[in-house]
Amino acid sequence: MSYAIIGFGEVGQTLARAFARSGINVSVATTRDPESFASETAAIGPEVTAKTLADAIKADVIFLAVRFQSHPDVAKALPSWEGKIIVDVTNAYGVPEQELGGQPSAKVVAQAFAGGRLVKGFNHLVAAVLDQDPAVHGGRRVVFLASDDAAAAEEIAKLAGNLGFAPIKLGGLSEGGLLVQAHGNSWGRLIFKDLVEFD
Secondary structure, X not given: OOEEEEOOOHHHHHHHHHHHHOOOOEEEEOOOOHHHOHHXXXXXXXXXXXXXXXXXXXXXXXXXXXXXXXXXXXXXXXXXXXXXXXXXXXXXXXXXXXXXXXXXXXXXXXXXXXXXXXXXXXXXOOHHHHOOOOEEOOEEEEEEEEEOOHHHHHHHHHHHHHOOOEEEEOOOOOOHHHHOOEEEOEEOOOOOOOOEEOO
């Protein structure tokens, strides 16, 4: 499996550090020339490589770490996302419910990435918490995952485990997705809940 992170703001950099910590290779892209942030990726570790958007989206698993409002622009980079797993790390802060058509924001993202297998995840913690070592007091920090594709959710759960987190699957996007959704001025019940699982 190959991995890419689209977006290199606070959340994108946090995810890149999680990959580097675990020794898992990941490419990073933005709409900018990769040369412009190559030194920042190199500083994180040899596992992290700056690439063009066109090259990064060749990966099997793509973490969408851009502003919610920017997801349609990323979606236009491929005519079909068939076979790819999209991990939606976005939060629709300040986006009115009517703009989402009464749907969970993850469903809106899923529709934009035609053919893709969408998993909502890694979005419920603020970057500063997500950036900490997921090993906490002998347990592992929880990340919630929601998807309408059970196999895709299982694949990302495995990856989350390899990154040191404890994945908890919440079911489909219309149910579990609402628990970890932030939109407008409202928050799902699990947003910002920093939980630790002990074996």
